[in-house]
Amino acid sequence: xxxxxxxxxxxxxxxxxxxxxxxxxxxxxxxxxxxxxxxxxxxxxxxxxxxxxxxxxxxxxxxxxxxxxxxxxxxxxxxxxxxxxxxxxxxxxxxxxxxxxxxxxxxxxxxxxxxxxxxxxxxxxxxxxxxxxxxxxxxxxxxxxxxxxxxxxxxxxxxxxxxxxxxxxxxxxxxxxxxxxxxxxxxxxxxxxxxxxxxxxxxxxxxxxxxxxxxxxxxxxxxxxxxxxxxxxxxxxxxxxxxxxxxxxxxxxxxxxxxxxxxxxxxxxxxxxxx
Amino acid sequence: xxxxxxxxxxxxxxxxxxxxxxxxxxxxxxxxxxxxxxxxxxxxxxxxxxxxxxxxxxxxxxxxxxxxxxxxxxxxxxxxxxxxxxxxxxxxxxxxxxxxxxxxxxxxxxxxxxxxxxxxxxxxxxxxxxxxxxxxxxxxxxxxxxxxxxxxxxxxxxxxxxxxxxxxxxxxxxxxxxxxxxxxxxxxxxxxxxxxxxxxxxxxxxxxxxxxxxxxxxxxxxxxxxxxxxxxxxxxxxxxxxxxxxxxxxxxxxxxxxxxxxxxxxxxxxxxxxxxxxxxxxxx
Numbered sequence: 001x002x003x004x005x006x007x008x009x010x011x012x013x014x015x016x017x018x019x020x021x022x023x024x025x026x027x028x029x030x031x032x033x034x035x036x037x038x039x040x041x042x043x044x045x046x047x048x049x050x051x052x053x054x055x056x057x058x059x060x061x062x063x064x065x066x067x068x069x070x071x072x073x074x075x076x077x078x079x080x081x082x083x084x085x086x087x088x089x090x091x092x093x094x095x096x097x098x099x100x101x102x103x104x105x106x107x108x109x110x111x112x113x114x115x116x117x118x119x120x121x122x123x124x125x126x127x128x129x130x131x132x133x134x135x136x137x138x139x140x141x142x143x144x145x146x147x148x149x150x151x152x153x154x155x156x157x158x159x160x161x162x163x164x165x166x167x168x169x170x171x172x173x174x175x176x177x178x179x180x181x182x183x184x185x186x187x188x189x190x191x192x193x194x195x196x197x198x199x200x201x202x203x204x205x206x207x208x209x210x211x212x213x214x215x216x217x218x219x220x221x222x223x224x225x226x227x228x229x230x231x232x233x234x235x236x237x238x239x240x241x242x243x244x245x246x247x248x249x250x251x252x253x254x255x256x257x258x259x260x261x262x263x264x265x266x267x268x269x270x271x272x273x274x275x
Numbered sequence: 276x277x278x279x280x281x282x283x284x285x286x287x288x289x290x291x292x293x294x295x296x297x298x299x300x301x302x303x304x305x306x307x308x309x310x311x312x313x314x315x316x317x318x319x320x321x322x323x324x325x326x327x328x329x330x331x332x333x334x335x336x337x338x339x340x341x342x343x344x345x346x347x348x349x350x351x352x353x354x355x356x357x358x359x360x361x362x363x364x365x366x367x368x369x370x371x372x373x374x375x376x377x378x379x380x381x382x383x384x385x386x387x388x389x390x391x392x393x394x395x396x397x398x399x400x401x402x403x404x405x406x407x408x409x410x411x412x413x414x415x416x417x418x419x420x421x422x423x424x425x426x427x428x429x430x431x432x433x434x435x436x437x438x439x440x441x442x443x444x445x446x447x448x449x450x451x452x453x454x455x456x457x458x459x460x461x462x463x464x465x466x467x468x469x470x471x472x473x474x475x476x477x478x479x480x481x482x483x484x485x486x487x488x489x490x491x492x493x494x495x496x497x498x499x500x501x502x503x504x505x506x507x508x509x510x511x512x513x514x515x516x517x518x519x520x521x522x523x524x525x526x527x528x529x530x531x532x533x534x535x536x537x538x539x540x541x542x543x544x545x546x547x548x549x550x551x552x553x554x555x556x557x558x559x
Contacts, residue, residue: 071509073343073357076501083497084536086490091539094547106539113302113535114498117528120295122506157547173482177490 011202014060018135021057022104025050025142029100032149036156041232045239047149048220050142051184052213052243058139059191059209060202065132066192070124074196077136078189084110084133085140086181093145093157100155103141111137136188143184144177147220150236151176153228171227183219187212204254211251214244291524299531306534313545317475321468322537328464329499329533333525335457336362336503339396340447340513345439349413352440352447352512354403358504359497361399362458366496368395369459370466374489377467385463392459396451400443407442415442420515425449440512450513458500465533466492469540476544491540498536499529 028050034043058081066074085107092103114137115130149155152171171177191209195201217240225233256262291299303326310318339361342353354361372391376384407413416433417423418440423430426445434440443451466488473484506525511518 070505072501072504073359073509075357076359076504079359079363079497080501083494083501086494087536087539090487090490091543091546094543095550110498110536110539114502114532116295116298117502117531118505121291121299121528121531122502122524123289123291124505124508172486173480175486175489177486178493181490181493 014064017057017060017206021053021060022138025053025057025146026100026104028053029142029146029149029155032146032153032155033097035153041153041228042235044150044153044224044228044232045221045236047146047155048213048217048236048240049146050149051144051146052210052217054139054142054146055184055187055191055213055216056206056209058136058143058188059206061132061135061139062189062192063196063200063202063205064128065126065136066196068126068128070126074193075185075189077132078185080114080133081136081140081188082144082181082185083140084114084137085142085184086144086177088137088141089144089148090157090177092141093148093155096156099157100142100145103145104138107137107141108134111135139188140184143188144180147180147184147216148177150217151180151220151224151227153224153232176223179223180220183216187216199258201254201258204251204258207247207251207254211244211247214240214247218244291527296527299527302531303534306538309538310541313542314472314475317472318541321472321541322534324468325465325495325537325540326530326533328461328468329495329529329537330526331457331461331464332362332366332496332499333503333506333529334522335392335454335461336500337507337511337519337522337525338450338454338457338514339365339511340400340443340451341504341507341510343510345510346441349407349411349441350438351510352415352417352442352444353510354399354443354451358507358509359501361396362500362504363497364399365392365396365455366458366462366500367493368392369455370462370489370492370496372459373463374466374485377470381467384467385460388463388466389456389460392462393452393456395459396455397448400448400451404443404448413441415444416440417444417447417512417515419512419517420446424515444513446515447513450515453514458496461499462492462496465495465537472541473544479544487543491536495533495536495540498532502528502532 028046031046032043035041062077065077088103088107088110091106092099095102111134115133118124119129145155190212191205195205195208221236221240224236307322310322340353341358341361342351342355343357345351346353347355369388369392373384373388376387414433416430421431423444423446469488469491470484473479473488503525506521507518
């Protein structure tokens with residue numbers, strides 16, 4: 001039984017969000033390369049910002065895909081996004097400075113194949129399926145790569161085998177990637193899963209996506225204390241918390257705007273002497 | 276803008292399109308050829324193992340009784356959550372069991388994975404029924420068949436009006452355990468094949484090989500599980516459900532998706548070597 005999921009009309013066109021998300025996250029993820037260029041780790045937080053940009057784009061893609069009523073729930077779209085994205089991200093990470101671009105290309109291939117299978121073999125016959133799964137796989141790849149760069153200071157896995165960066169070996173070997181995987185998968189699907197319905201508004205959904213992205217950045221920033229120097233990790237943590245507070249307050253504001261009415265709930269005081 | 280349409284909800288079985296089958300076969304053959312080209316027979320065998328693992332996952336998902344939101348309200352039989360969550364739970368439990376047993380040899384690791392996944396589903400199904408029967412006060416009744424194929428219990432007199440059945444009949448319980456076992460087996464098989472490929476690399480330390488193989492196995496597991504979920508469009512009662520007959524489509528889809536994802540996982544270190552060599556050449 002397909003549950004009818006409704007989405008609000010209007011807002012920024014999806015293609016515009018796609019371009020901003022893709023270009024923005026690509027630029028942000030390359031800014032972490034300043035770490036290698038200047039031989040510091042202060043720019044690790046750009047990786048997290050890249051994943052936030054990608055997650056906002058991914059939330060809008062999920063909105064488009066799931067408005068067709070998949071019948072499997074919104075989380076399944078987030079799971080397949082990260083499932084194909086993590087393969088592409090790790091494959092791309094082996095190619096040095098080309099990592100983000102290779103990851104995007106590989107993710108697009110895997111996503112397009114999944115979309116083709118979903119439409120032509122499994123027969124979902126949803127018009128936007130192929131393009132949406134391609135976009136989602138790319139979003140998943142960028143998100144994983146961005147958070148890897150944030151926790152380890154670089155996305156260049158070649159150092160790992162040249163005896164250079166010890167920290168990156170620990171990033172993979174300790175299984176932080178599994179945690180990144182789940183944090184990103186929950187962040188990508190939660191926004192639309194929480195906001196869907198007849199009164200869904202694009203700006204509110206995307207604000208929640210950004211909030212989820214910053215929320216995922218906070219644990220990653222905490223973990224990065226173990227892998228990069230103290231001050232850079234502190235910068236990451238402060239930026240994550242500030243970003244989260246700002247987007248959370250904006251989201252509450254937008255929720256109040258869209259709500260019919262709200263009650264600033266206060267605890268009910270017991271009358272003296274009992275009721 | 277409201278819901279614009281949706282997947283075809285016809286009860287009949289729509290076969291895959293010709294293009295879908297052709298693309299699947301071409302992709303599988305290309306992936307196998309690439310695997311052979313990259314690391315000869317070992318790569319080919321590893322990819323075959325990964326494809327078999329993916330097919331087991333895709334097939335296993337069809338056994339799991341997924342009820343979704345209606346089940347949470349006691350209006351449909353099954354476990355009250357989506358396929359992705361259930362499959363992830365069973366598959367990861369199986370994967371952990373199998374990975375723990377990996378040093379003990381191939382057969383034992385596979386058995387560990389299957390038992391891990393099956394055990395998780397057995398506990399889940401049992402507790403679901405405890406909550407349904409003792410918590411919500413509803414009997415188990417399937418809406419799709421009149422008689423339980425295993426126990427012979429009849430359902431129509433227990434089924435509430437206006438529902439598609441409720442609770443978790445014995446056949447669904449059995450289906451859940453079989454599905455969990457198959458999923459755990461498939462996930463562990465993918466993990467073991469990748470682990471073998473990575474451990475053959477001289478550059479790679481043990482912890483990195485284990486971690487990479489594990490993450491790739493999780494990724495492929497979820498891809499296959501979601502494609503299978505798309506195949507059953509949401510809810511299924513178990514092996515007695517008419518939707519179960521759709522599984523050939525999911526097998527084709529899982530095999531292709533695993534082959535494509537698997538070739539990237541296998542080629543990982545070959546790509547790395549190419550880049551390291553080109554860097555060295557540049558340095559010289």
